[in-house]
Amino acid sequence: MDWHIIIAAVIKIVVFVFLVTLPMVAMSVWAERRVSAAIQDRVGPNRVGPFGLLQAVADGIKFLLKEDFTPAHVNKFYFWLAPALTMVPALLTCAVIPFGSRLFDEKMVIADLDVGPLFVFAIASLSVYGIVLAGWSSNSKYSFLGGVRSTSQMISYEISLGLSIVPLIMIYGELNLGRIVQEQALNGWALLPLWGEGLSLKGFILAVPIFISFIIFMTSMFAETNRLPFDLPECETELVAGYHTEYSSMKFALFFLGEYAAMIIGSGLAVTLFLGGWSLPFGWLAPESVDAAVPWWHGLIHIGVYFTKVIALIIFFIVIRWTLPRFRYDQLMRLGWVFFFEIALFNVALTAVILAWPQLWKMMFG
Amino acid sequence: MPTTTREIEVQDSAARAAGLEGYQQTTEDLVGEKLVLNMGPSHPATHGVLRIVLELDGEIITRADPDIGYLHRGDEKIAENMQYNQFIPYTDRLDYLAPLANNVAYALAVEKLMGWELPARGQAIRTICCEMARISAHLLGIGAYAMDVGAMTVFLYTFTQRESIYNLCELLTGARFTTSYTRIGGQIRDLPEGFTDQLLKFCDEFLISLDEVDTLLTRNKIFLGRTRDVGVISKEDAIAWGLSGPNLRGSGVDHDLRKANPYLDYHRYKFDIPVGSVGDCYDRYLVRMEEMRQSVLILRQAVAGLPDGPINVVDAKERLPNKDRVLMSMEELIHHFILVTEGLDAPAGEVYFGAENPKGELGFYIHSKGGGVPYRLKIRAPSFVNLSILPKLLEGCMMSDTVAILGSLDFVMGECDR
Numbered sequence: 001m002d003w004h005i006i007i008a009a010v011i012k013i014v015v016f017v018f019l020v021t022l023p024m025v026a027m028s029v030w031a032e033r034r035v036s037a038a039i040q041d042r043v044g045p046n047r048v049g050p051f052g053l054l055q056a057v058a059d060g061i062k063f064l065l066k067e068d069f070t071p072a073h074v075n076k077f078y079f080w081l082a083p084a085l086t087m088v089p090a091l092l093t094c095a096v097i098p099f100g101s102r103l104f105d106e107k108m109v110i111a112d113l114d115v116g117p118l119f120v121f122a123i124a125s126l127s128v129y130g131i132v133l134a135g136w137s138s139n140s141k142y143s144f145l146g147g148v149r150s151t152s153q154m155i156s157y158e159i160s161l162g163l164s165i166v167p168l169i170m171i172y173g174e175l176n177l178g179r180i181v182q183e184q185a186l187n188g189w190a191l192l193p194l195w196g197e198g199l200s201l202k203g204f205i206l207a208v209p210i211f212i213s214f215i216i217f218m219t220s221m222f223a224e225t226n227r228l229p230f231d232l233p234e235c236e237t238e239l240v241a242g243y244h245t246e247y248s249s250m251k252f253a254l255f256f257l258g259e260y261a262a263m264i265i266g267s268g269l270a271v272t273l274f275l276g277g278w279s280l281p282f283g284w285l286a287p288e289s290v291d292a293a294v295p296w297w298h299g300l301i302h303i304g305v306y307f308t309k310v311i312a313l314i315i316f317f318i319v320i321r322w323t324l325p326r327f328r329y330d331q332l333m334r335l336g337w338v339f340f341f342e343i344a345l346f347n348v349a350l351t352a353v354i355l356a357w358p359q360l361w362k363m364m365f366g
Numbered sequence: 367m368p369t370t371t372r373e374i375e376v377q378d379s380a381a382r383a384a385g386l387e388g389y390q391q392t393t394e395d396l397v398g399e400k401l402v403l404n405m406g407p408s409h410p411a412t413h414g415v416l417r418i419v420l421e422l423d424g425e426i427i428t429r430a431d432p433d434i435g436y437l438h439r440g441d442e443k444i445a446e447n448m449q450y451n452q453f454i455p456y457t458d459r460l461d462y463l464a465p466l467a468n469n470v471a472y473a474l475a476v477e478k479l480m481g482w483e484l485p486a487r488g489q490a491i492r493t494i495c496c497e498m499a500r501i502s503a504h505l506l507g508i509g510a511y512a513m514d515v516g517a518m519t520v521f522l523y524t525f526t527q528r529e530s531i532y533n534l535c536e537l538l539t540g541a542r543f544t545t546s547y548t549r550i551g552g553q554i555r556d557l558p559e560g561f562t563d564q565l566l567k568f569c570d571e572f573l574i575s576l577d578e579v580d581t582l583l584t585r586n587k588i589f590l591g592r593t594r595d596v597g598v599i600s601k602e603d604a605i606a607w608g609l610s611g612p613n614l615r616g617s618g619v620d621h622d623l624r625k626a627n628p629y630l631d632y633h634r635y636k637f638d639i640p641v642g643s644v645g646d647c648y649d650r651y652l653v654r655m656e657e658m659r660q661s662v663l664i665l666r667q668a669v670a671g672l673p674d675g676p677i678n679v680v681d682a683k684e685r686l687p688n689k690d691r692v693l694m695s696m697e698e699l700i701h702h703f704i705l706v707t708e709g710l711d712a713p714a715g716e717v718y719f720g721a722e723n724p725k726g727e728l729g730f731y732i733h734s735k736g737g738g739v740p741y742r743l744k745i746r747a748p749s750f751v752n753l754s755i756l757p758k759l760l761e762g763c764m765m766s767d768t769v770a771i772l773g774s775l776d777f778v779m780g781e782c783d784r
Contacts, residue, residue, distance in 0.1 A: 036518075036519075039519055040518075040519050040522035040523070041522065041523070041526055042522065141401065141403050141404075142403075145403075145425075145765070228516055229516065229588055231516070322518060322519050323517075323519060323582070324516070324517065324586070324588055325512065325515045325516040325517040325583075325586060325588045325589045325592060326515060326516025326517075326588070326592075327588055327591065327592075328591065328592055328764060328766040328767070329425055329764060329765070329766055330425070330764060331591050331592075
């Protein structure tokens, strides 16, 4: 066993997951409150620390100190299991997302898997168990309805989510997220093919299915993270608080933060797949290949670029949430199954035709 | 800024309304297993303390049973035990989103019994009160409605404007919420200095804010999906169930007491009565939005043509004399004493007066046997009547439609339960 790898992995896990992602979860709660306040002509939390930045800490302390109440009518085992099942998958998916190129000759990804997106979907779909179990074990009708809704919602949208990235995988011929980002760094981001090999007719034509994919991916991400306009499982005006109605204290906080963690990971995945991950535009400071040496300050810049993009997407998520009303359950299902599912399928076929166009041409006319 | 009626075109609304006849009989999704869900009395969407027992089949409501009375305070019985003027603070707490309009409606009812008519300035001031109250109540109605279907931001936009109205109320009456502004035969005080300027300033700012709300909701696909063809009340049903106010006009019945039975000085002003075409939640939303614009129109006309002169009925024997005269002159002191201890000397008889309040027709039926205390006072609360159609409306809808329908009916439990 190579101790070097283990120590490096542990350091990366601790730094990336516990020192960066988790605080980011807390900070995105703060950002949500501040941004929503700005949208609504309010001030928002500004008392704790400068600009209210320590609000997240205060909230955390409050959650920890509150009574951890378990109602008598619940199924205790699953009731306690559910919050963990929501939070853990969200954090697990951090493992395969490259958050930088290389730093001190170490790849800035916790697990450099060759099946990155598949791993993310496999793990992310586990989080539905947390919600279902929470809704079911609470033994309350409102929670139950919330749980049932979210199950069908998440399962439905996972399909279009998965289908939406198939065109990308076809284009890159690659399932390793690190190499996908490297490709984008050199030859144009998926959504912005303006340099390298992307600057060609084929690149521009391929941008069309990629753009469709991006729209489907982002919309499904909203549904997967249970955020407005798809927050049916917990729409507070009908179902009180949906599946976490009966939860309090830190168990509630885990659901609450799990939602934000899912949002951050979703943004991370969108950035990695569509917006060039950690790379700067126009091939600036791009390493020649995945294994090429990168100066340490390039590595730091890449990490900074990655998080800038993620934060920009999170703010996009927040602005959408405070602008739109909420769908109705049947409308949401129709949108998922009739609209996005079919467009995603069509998109896969479209990409295939574009990619195989030279061969098709030869077969038909050559 | 000019205010005009806008036509919001709806394609083939007649055909749509006809096609919606069988809307509530969609039964193909039914599972057969019923779930009874108790919604309320403390539920975020029930706007107070309405309780609805829903019988659900999956997400579809098979039966809805509203249960009211959680805010019953016995206002009608209380009225039998106090003088006419003493009941005014209780009217604040009927539709507590439009206390000014309630004050006016009650005062008008008792004045009808007394056979009084206010001088022109007093009437204009009351009109201003009523329209301010209408804007305030509709703002909350729309805001809460939008919040119920998920658009939280609209709620805060409308509340910012309501704050301005509360500032105006404070200027006018000294209280922000429980105004108790009117007395039988007039008002407690004249418009304060600078009030009209502030009111006009509010009108300008308010229209800008209303346009923002309009942008956020009126053409929003999701909002349309949630509200169009949902909770349809046909013209006939609306009349049969005795609906009034925006809920009645949303169904296409052109009936507004301000036009149908002009009271105060509404006949002096030019304004339009918006009516809906289909009678769904969306139409009720549109009617409220347009009514606010028309209220601004009335407010501006009222301020522009505000007459001078007294604001109260000048009758020293019936109406409380000025305080400075009371302290200085014997006769006024005696009148004051008699009026405060014994109350008005109302004639025996029965009157009913209904005013077009924000929620609908708020009526006061007074049975007097003479003297300063009514023998019986009945309040026709529009919220109570409007809610009566709820079981019919909810049946066959989705669970999520409940909040849209409740929001669009725009009721207040304080008035419903009395």
